[in-house]
Structure formats: structure tokens, C-alpha cells
Amino acid sequence: MKILALNSSPRTGIQSKTELMLDHLVTGMKEAGAEVEVVNLRKKKINSCMGCFTCWTKTPGKCIHEDDMTNELYPKWLEADIAIYATPLYHYTMNATMKAFIERTLPVVEPFLREREGNTYHPLRQKHPKLCFLSVAGFPEPQVFNQLSAWVNFVYGQYGIVVGEMYRPLAEVLDLPFFREKVDDIFSATEQAGKEIVQAGKISPETMARITQPIVDDKKEFYEMGNKMWEACIEKGLTPKEFMEQLEG
Numbered sequence: 497m498k499i500l501a502l503n504s505s506p507r508t509g510i511q512s513k514t515e516l517m518l519d520h521l522v523t524g525m526k527e528a529g530a531e532v533e534v535v536n537l538r539k540k541k542i543n544s545c546m547g548c549f550t551c552w553t554k555t556p557g558k559c560i561h562e563d564d565m566t567n568e569l570y571p572k573w574l575e576a577d578i579a580i581y582a583t584p585l586y587h588y589t590m591n592a593t594m595k596a597f598i599e600r601t602l603p604v605v606e607p608f609l610r611e612r613e614g615n616t617y618h619p620l621r622q623k624h625p626k627l628c629f630l631s632v633a634g635f636p637e638p639q640v641f642n643q644l645s646a647w648v649n650f651v652y653g654q655y656g657i658v659v660g661e662m663y664r665p666l667a668e669v670l671d672l673p674f675f676r677e678k679v680d681d682i683f684s685a686t687e688q689a690g691k692e693i694v695q696a697g698k699i700s701p702e703t704m705a706r707i708t709q710p711i712v713d714d715k716k717e718f719y720e721m722g723n724k725m726w727e728a729c730i731e732k733g734l735t736p737k738e739f740m741e742q743l744e745g
């Protein structure tokens with residue numbers, strides 16, 4: 497099984513909670529025997545879709561842009577059995593880098609109009625990879641992902657290609673030692689989810705419950721900790737990354 501993991505976070509290393517979660521997901525998928533390639537979209541040139549519909553008319557299935565999407569990513573994406581869309585939650589949805597990638601997958605459908613269960617759709621020109629969504633958010637409530645999940649299911653549910661949705665709220669604490677035990681369980685559940693997707697094509701409810709488990713009992717505790725950090729950052733004129741580096745070093 498070939499899996500293409502697309503990470504749209506602009507951050508790297510332990511600062512990126514998308515990357516942290518994705519690393520564990522990929523580990524589980526590899527352990528289950530899948531061949532996984534991880535691509536950091538921040539390093540790629542992906543022009544915005546221009547809406548010219550050249551990919552539907554003059555050169556069916558091929559975009560007019562000459563960039564990393566046309567020359568490298570789109571062919572890889574078409575070959576993949578599963579594509580992982582790993583994105584930080586920005587303004588309660590995927591970030592712009594991930595959206596730019598998704599808009600550029602337009603050549604995979606044909607322009608023709610069809611109807612299914614009262615909804616208009618475009619038929620697929622080629623096989624669309626199955627999709628696994630991973631997102632992380634700063635806020636602690638699971639419902640911050642409601643809009644993203646509704647979008648995912650509206651757009652891709654109709655094609656029956658969604659094999660997983662993993663949404664981790666309160667992700668900014670995943671690199672802190674205070675919550676080690678719970679965080680380790682979340683990471684091991686994320687690896688387990690990777691195995692389940694490869695072996696069973698879905699994530700079990702038990703694994704999902706571990707991924708989304710609450711990390712703090714009382715939100716006030718989290719507010720207090722977060723607000724102290726922001727106050728210190730403002731006072732010292734440091735970004736959170738610089739602040740953490742100062743604390744550690």
C-alpha cells in the first residue's frame with residue numbers, strides 16, 4: 497500500500513504539533529507494512545488555481561501551471577492508495593497551504609454535472625486516493641473541528657473515500673512534560689490508528705477515544721498556564737518558540 501502524507505504546517509520539529517502527530521501516524525502505518533512518503537508542503541511551490549478550466553478542456557486532466565504540484569506532487573498523489581491531509585486548524589478550518597493543494601486536485605474530476613441524493617457532483621476522471629485527515633488545534637474543545645469535519649464529509653463522503661479523521665484539540669501541550677502520561681497514550685493511539693487504517697481501512701472507536709481524550713480536567717488550569725506564557729512572551733518581547741528555547745536552555 498502506497499501512502500502520501502502531506503503536512504501543511506509552516507512550523508517544524510516539536511514546535512509543530514501537526515508534525516508530532518503525523519510522525520506517530522506514519523510510524524504505525526509503516527509498522528503495518530505500508531510504504532509512506534511524507535511531503536512538507538511549506539517547501540513546495542504550489543500556485544493558486546486560476547479557475548481557467550484548462551484542465552477540463554484544452555488539456556483534460558492536466559493543469560496549466562508548471563510548478564511542484566504539476567511536476568511532482570499531483571502525479572505522486574494520483575499513484576497513492578491513501579493521501580493523508582495533515583493540517584493545523586487555522587480559523588476553524590484547514591490552513592491556506594492545504595486548501596491551495598486541494599484546489600489544485602481539480603483535474604481529477606471531469607466537468608460534467610451529475611446528481612446523487614439531491615446533490616450535484618462531478619464524476620471522477622481517474623481514481624481519487626482514499627483520504628485520511630489529521631488536524632490539531634490550540635483550543636481545548638473537540639467541537640473546534642466541527643466545521644472542518646462537516647466540510648470533509650460533505651466534499652469527500654459522497655465519493656466514499658474518507659478512511660480516517662483524527663482531530664486533536666489542546667495540541668499545544670503535546671510537547672510539555674506536565675502531561676507526559678496522557679500525551680504518551682495519545683501518541684501510541686495515533687500509531688495504533690495508523691495500523692488500523694492500513695489493516696482495516698478505518699479507525700476503531702476505542703483508538704479514536706484515546707486520540708481525543710481530555711488532557712486537562714479543568715479548562716481554567718489551561719487558561720492560567722497559557723495566559724502566563726503569553727504575558728511573559730509580551731513582557732520579554734519573545735515569540736513562544738524563543739520563550740521555550742530560553743526556558744530549556
Ligand SMILES: Cc1cc2nc3c(=O)[nH]c(=O)nc-3n(C[C@H](O)[C@H](O)[C@H](O)COP(=O)(O)O)c2cc1C
Nearest residue numbers: 505507512513514584585586587588632633634635
Ligand atoms: C493563523 C492561526 C489561526 C489559528 N486558528 C485556530 C482556531 O481557529 N482554533 C484553534 O483552536 N486554534 C487555532 N490556532 C492554533 C493552532 O491550531 C495551533 O497552534 C496548532 O498547534 C498549530 O499547528 P502546528 O503546531 O502544526 O503548526 C491558530 C493558529 C494560527 C497561527
